Amino acid sequence: MKDQVGVVLSNREVSRDLFLLRLRVPYQMRESRPGQFVMLKVGTSHDPLLRRPFSLFKVREREVEILYKVVGKATSMMRDLRDGDTVSLMGPLGNGFQPWGEGETPLLVAGGIGLAGLGLLEEMLPEEGFLVAGFRTRDEAPLELIRKRNSIITSEDGSLGIKGTVIDGIEMLLREVGKTKFSLFACGSRGMLKAVSLFARSHSTNCQLLLESYMACGVGACQGCVILTHSGYKRVCRDGPVFSSDQIVW
Amino acid sequence: MKEVDLTTEIGGLRLKNPVLVASGTYGYGLDYRDLYDPGLLGGIIVKGLSLEPQEGNPPPRIVETPCGMLNSIGLANMGVKEFVKVQLPLLRELDTHIIANIYGKTSEEYQEVAQILGDQEGISALEVNISCPNVKRGGLLFGAEPISAHEVISSVRRVYKKTLIAKLTPNVTDISPIIKAVEEGGAEAISLINTLRGMAVDIHTRRPKLGSGFGGLSGPAIKPIALYFVYRAVRSTNLPVIGIGGIVDAEDAIEFFLVGAKAVQVGTANFVNPKAPIEIIEGIRAYLEYHQMGDIKELINSLKEC
Ligand SMILES: Cc1cc2nc3c(=O)[nH]c(=O)nc-3n(C[C@H](O)[C@H](O)[C@H](O)COP(=O)(O)OP(=O)(O)OC[C@H]3O[C@@H](n4cnc5c(N)ncnc54)[C@H](O)[C@@H]3O)c2cc1C
Ligand SMILES: Cc1cc2nc3c(=O)[nH]c(=O)nc-3n(C[C@H](O)[C@H](O)[C@H](O)COP(=O)(O)O)c2cc1C
Ligand code: FES
Numbered sequence: 001m002k003d004q005v006g007v008v009l010s011n012r013e014v015s016r017d018l019f020l021l022r023l024r025v026p027y028q029m030r031e032s033r034p035g036q037f038v039m040l041k042v043g044t045s046h047d048p049l050l051r052r053p054f055s056l057f058k059v060r061e062r063e064v065e066i067l068y069k070v071v072g073k074a075t076s077m078m079r080d081l082r083d084g085d086t087v088s089l090m091g092p093l094g095n096g097f098q099p100w101g102e103g104e105t106p107l108l109v110a111g112g113i114g115l116a117g118l119g120l121l122e123e124m125l126p127e128e129g130f131l132v133a134g135f136r137t138r139d140e141a142p143l144e145l146i147r148k149r150n151s152i153i154t155s156e157d158g159s160l161g162i163k164g165t166v167i168d169g170i171e172m173l174l175r176e177v178g179k180t181k182f183s184l185f186a187c188g189s190r191g192m193l194k195a196v197s198l199f200a201r202s203h204s205t206n207c208q209l210l211l212e213s214y215m216a217c218g219v220g221a222c223q224g225c226v227i228l229t230h231s232g233y234k235r236v237c238r239d240g241p242v243f244s245s246d247q248i249v250w
Numbered sequence: 251m252k253e254v255d256l257t258t259e260i261g262g263l264r265l266k267n268p269v270l271v272a273s274g275t276y277g278y279g280l281d282y283r284d285l286y287d288p289g290l291l292g293g294i295i296v297k298g299l300s301l302e303p304q305e306g307n308p309p310p311r312i313v314e315t316p317c318g319m320l321n322s323i324g325l326a327n328m329g330v331k332e333f334v335k336v337q338l339p340l341l342r343e344l345d346t347h348i349i350a351n352i353y354g355k356t357s358e359e360y361q362e363v364a365q366i367l368g369d370q371e372g373i374s375a376l377e378v379n380i381s382c383p384n385v386k387r388g389g390l391l392f393g394a395e396p397i398s399a400h401e402v403i404s405s406v407r408r409v410y411k412k413t414l415i416a417k418l419t420p421n422v423t424d425i426s427p428i429i430k431a432v433e434e435g436g437a438e439a440i441s442l443i444n445t446l447r448g449m450a451v452d453i454h455t456r457r458p459k460l461g462s463g464f465g466g467l468s469g470p471a472i473k474p475i476a477l478y479f480v481y482r483a484v485r486s487t488n489l490p491v492i493g494i495g496g497i498v499d500a501e502d503a504i505e506f507f508l509v510g511a512k513a514v515q516v517g518t519a520n521f522v523n524p525k526a527p528i529e530i531i532e533g534i535r536a537y538l539e540y541h542q543m544g545d546i547k548e549l550i551n552s553l554k555e556c
Contacts, residue, residue: 001284003524041522046317046470046498050521090285090524216312216319216521221277223297223326224312233305233326 001219002027003090006064011081014067014142018113019079020057021066029092032059034121035210035242038091039218040066040074042081048073053215053237055187056092057119064089067116067145093218094241097121097208100183104206105129107173109166109196111188112140117210117241118187122147130173130182134166134192167195184208184245197245207245211236254538255545256531258292258512260490261413261438263347263375265292265513268546269503269531272494272517273298273351273377273417274323278337279344282524289345291527292513296333296341298351298379299367301359303329308461313450318471318496319518320448322462325353325382330363338372347374351417355385357398357405364406375413378406380432381421381444393419393444396431403435415492418442420479426486433489441492441515442483443476469518470496477505484510484551498526500533507534510551 006023014020039051052074058065070079081087100106106129108118115133122131131151135141138159146153153161154169162169166188174180184207186196193209200207213225213236220238227236228249234240256267270293276282279294288294306326313320328336330352341348350367354360360378367373380393380402392398403416416432418425420443429440445466450459458464476495483491493511497503498519506514519526534546543549 003285048314049317049469049518050314050319088523214310214312214314216321216518217275217277217281218521219277219281219524221281222275222312222321222521223306223323224321226306226309226311226326228309233309 001091001093003088006087006089008081008083008085008087009063010083011078014145016139017070018140018142019068019070020142020145021068021078021081023064023066023087023089025062025064025089028062029056029059029064030061032056032092032120033096034124035096035117036092036094036120037241038064038066038089039093039215041088042074042077048077050216051088051090051218053212053218055117055119055210057116058123059120065119067113067119067142069113090218094237095239097185097210097242101206103181104183105180107132107170107182107184109170109184109186109188110134111166111186111192112136114186114188114192114210115142115145116187118185121185132166132169132173134169134188135160165195166192167199170196170199181205186210186245193245194250197248197250200245208242209245209248210241211243211248212241252544254535254543255547256535258546258550260375260415260492260513263413265347267292267531268507268513268534269527270295270349270492270513270515271520271527272515273379275517275520278328278333279341279348282520285524286528290531291346292531293347293349293374294341294344295349295351295377295515296337297327298325298353299327299330299333299363300325300353301330301363303327303332310459310461311465313459313465315448315450315467316471318467318469320450320460320465320467321445322460322465324462330366334366334370338370342372348372349375349377349415351377351379353379353382355382357402360402361405361409364410368410368412373412375415376406376410377415377417377441378403378437379417379444381417381419391419391421393428394422396427399428400431400435403432403437407436413438415439415441417444419444420475421447425479425482429483429487429489433487437489439490439492440483440487441494443472443479443495446472446475468496470498472496473502477509480506480511481509497530498522500530500537503530503534504537504549507546507549508551508553510553512550
């Protein structure tokens, strides 16, 4: 883990309120694992005060990409970043995804901005791997960032792909490919992750979830980011952010 | 030029520099070790320890507020026995003082925790957190009343021989009687302030934003209050005072020294800039050199009249 200054290479809108931030960093972060994140701070103002967690979407030699949605104070400041501006980023942090098992086919499930947490994993996906990405409406979908092969897109209003949720997308996939032993990797809203968990349980499928929580330190020091699991409270930043779906108490 | 002297004394404890890290913001001392050697600090105050492990409060446990944050961690910790077995051996490797922050639900519990830690090599001092609900007194904070504050500190003093620091709560109308009580109870130093009670409400769900309803405010927002508490404390006791509250840079720390603090603790700032404590040590040194002071003791309590 390092605390470094990233220089903005580009920062552009890829769909409604969704931005792709490319940063040049002094230390290479190639050792980052899929599912890991950074704690990012824009500016030196005390308001907003705390760093914010963001998944590593793509990592290249001395280059990092973050896909983010503008939802509040810090992300609005990020939207205003121009080429050459600097941010402070600390990472990589957290445990990341476990690889899929022998004989399993990886299936990534992204709900909206959840796509951001699956970027590094998507790069490692074999030919026969799948992606189901769900959005509310067409204008939320960053189409240029979604792989073309073996992917299913859903939208709740039917303006793009299949009408419905990611669960409808997964069910359609199962009908199409028939008997396949999948391993699920999901990132998205809490409601969506719960639905995917229930699906995984009823199909006896391995399922890993990338969870979110409010964070202060991001490194395990404050105990602020816990979620309830069957073995008590666990820190999302240090014990997660990736958890096996059967660990979570909903 | 001779190197400036940053050493400072807290009771029987000699610190190589006056910058410590505050309990609850630095885990058990090793979470930031990838970024710098924690041995460079004047001291490390570990997360509040209790007799038995504590799960803590339901989430969400943190929410940001203007220039600050509220937390309701609920003093979640691994328990003193696990700490001694698993963490302390790792901390002994560090070239700095380890101070254990402790708390209990009754004064007997405080005493038991103190007894366990008193026998341990590698713990230089205890910081007794009396900003906790007194179960026997219907949840009123120990530190809110002179009688219960005295009871806790004196019961710890009876079993603990090394340096004893009482950490005070700002949630009182007048701090002087509390300071007097802990002094009589046997505290050798006081540290203040702990967090201030506060809350935040989500107007869409109409629920408190914190899982337990309310929490403790920390960060830059509380600095003026903390500074005034320290100013008052220094003028009502001869005990050394450790200043805490909203310190993020050397300028903040120097303000606390000017009003009389002998050392400071950095808390919430660790989350924002993990290297803040190290930058603060460097900043104090640079300030002293610039003002041609050879020793931090020349700075401490040198506030001029208005
Ligand atoms: C491990 C991890 C990885 C993440 N990766 C990404 C990513 O790659 N891309 C991305 O866009 N976002 C990601 N997030 C979420 C991101 O951290 C938040 O959107 C961001 O902190 C919001 O900051 P803000 O100051 O703009 O919003 P604020 O002003 O703090 O809040 C705006 C609104 O959003 C709500 N909110 C903010 N944060 C959270 C939260 N953590 N949980 C529930 N509600 C919240 C607030 O209640 C408020 O209503 C991740 C979070 C975690 C924990
Ligand atoms: C997340 C968090 C956890 C804390 N836990 C403890 C604790 O266990 N014991 C204690 O005495 N103080 C605890 N504190 C209080 C701090 O040590 C400090 O007194 C307070 O935060 C004010 O300083 P600051 O503004 O620099 O953070 C905690 C503070 C925070 C933010
Ligand atoms: S954010 Fe501090 S422990 Fe997770």
